[in-house]
Amino acid sequence: MNVLDVAQNSVAAGATLIRITLEADEEQGLLTLTIADNGKGMTPETLAHVTDPFYTTRKTRKVGLGLPFLKMSAEMTGGTLAIESEVGKGTVVTASFGLHHIDRAPLGDVASTVAGLIQCSPDIDFVFTVRAGGEEFCADTREMREVLDGVSFAEPAVAQWLREFIGENTQPILQRSNII
Amino acid sequence: MKSLQELAAIRDRMKQTVNTREAAHDTTRIVVGMATCGIAAGARPVLNAFTEEIARRELSGVLVTQTGCIGLCQYEPIVEVTMPGQDKVTYVKMTPDKVARVVSEHIIGGKPVAEYTIGAR
Numbered sequence: 001m002n003v004l005d006v007a008q009n010s011v012a013a014g015a016t017l018i019r020i021t022l023e024a025d026e027e028q029g030l031l032t033l034t035i036a037d038n039g040k041g042m043t044p045e046t047l048a049h050v051t052d053p054f055y056t057t058r059k060t061r062k063v064g065l066g067l068p069f070l071k072m073s074a075e076m077t078g079g080t081l082a083i084e085s086e087v088g089k090g091t092v093v094t095a096s097f098g099l100h101h102i103d104r105a106p107l108g109d110v111a112s113t114v115a116g117l118i119q120c121s122p123d124i125d126f127v128f129t130v131r132a133g134g135e136e137f138c139a140d141t142r143e144m145r146e147v148l149d150g151v152s153f154a155e156p157a158v159a160q161w162l163r164e165f166i167g168e169n170t171q172p173i174l175q176r177s178n179i180i
Numbered sequence: 181m182k183s184l185q186e187l188a189a190i191r192d193r194m195k196q197t198v199n200t201r202e203a204a205h206d207t208t209r210i211v212v213g214m215a216t217c218g219i220a221a222g223a224r225p226v227l228n229a230f231t232e233e234i235a236r237r238e239l240s241g242v243l244v245t246q247t248g249c250i251g252l253c254q255y256e257p258i259v260e261v262t263m264p265g266q267d268k269v270t271y272v273k274m275t276p277d278k279v280a281r282v283v284s285e286h287i288i289g290g291k292p293v294a295e296y297t298i299g300a301r
């Protein structure tokens with residue numbers, strides 16, 4: 001899924017902390033992805049346009065497909081996309097998917113996605129949480145940053161560790177809940 | 181299972197190598213195009229392969245990072261390599277199995293792999 005694409009918006013919004021949460025709710029049959037940042041936020045006017053593929057804030061070309069794609073992939077599984085935003089406070093994007101819907105795109109390699117995001121924005125803090133079947137795993141770069149003591153997340157050896165760390169911890173949870 | 185203790189060990193190893201080199205100007209940068217076009221073309225496995233190869237060979241002073249759309253979507257995945265004192269080299273249509281050669285011949289050997297570059301197209 002296009003977590004990478006959408007989280008990049010948070011990076012561009014000057015966020016210093018981005019929370020990415022993936023939660024499976026068997027009872028309601030929903031898989032919910034939340035990307036919450038403390039970036040510059042959007043005005044109600046901008047917010048009204050963000051899911052329009054022909055709206056983008058960048059100047060290089062006239063299409064912006066990140067959020068429209070996410071909306072489409074959520075809605076075709078009977079889910080929804082909700083965006084809350086306030087100027088100066090940040091933005092919360094919530095996409096819910098039909099957990100067992102035939103059209104739900106596979107999760108893909110979430111560990112690589114999140115680790116790649118952190119590696120490429122080494123100065124931003126991320127909190128990545130996976131919650132499913134009563135289990136929870138949380139990776140918080142603020143904790144890791146303390147351990148790293150100045151060594152960057154962009155260092156390949158660190159990035160490699162991060163990918164394995166997230167993968168080994170999330171894989172079993174997702175597997176036990178039959179999400180991947 | 182990977183743990184934070186392991187991370188501390190990586191930190192200590194990194195600190196030793198970081199001290200022996202100077203900052204920014206002698207860093208090699210491997211920049212992978214990761215906009216919608218790049219991701220769709222398979223940029224993420226390429227980024228992972230570079231990260232893995234650099235970590236495996238324990239190279240220091242090499243950063244793997246990303247950029248947005250470079251504007252040549254038909255050539256994605258695109259990777260730009262900037263080495264100190266050399267012109268930028270642009271690799272196109274990259275795949276994970278081309279990575280090892282780029283690392284050994286270009287990043288380590290200093291000689292770009294001409295057949296993978298945009299000039300060869």
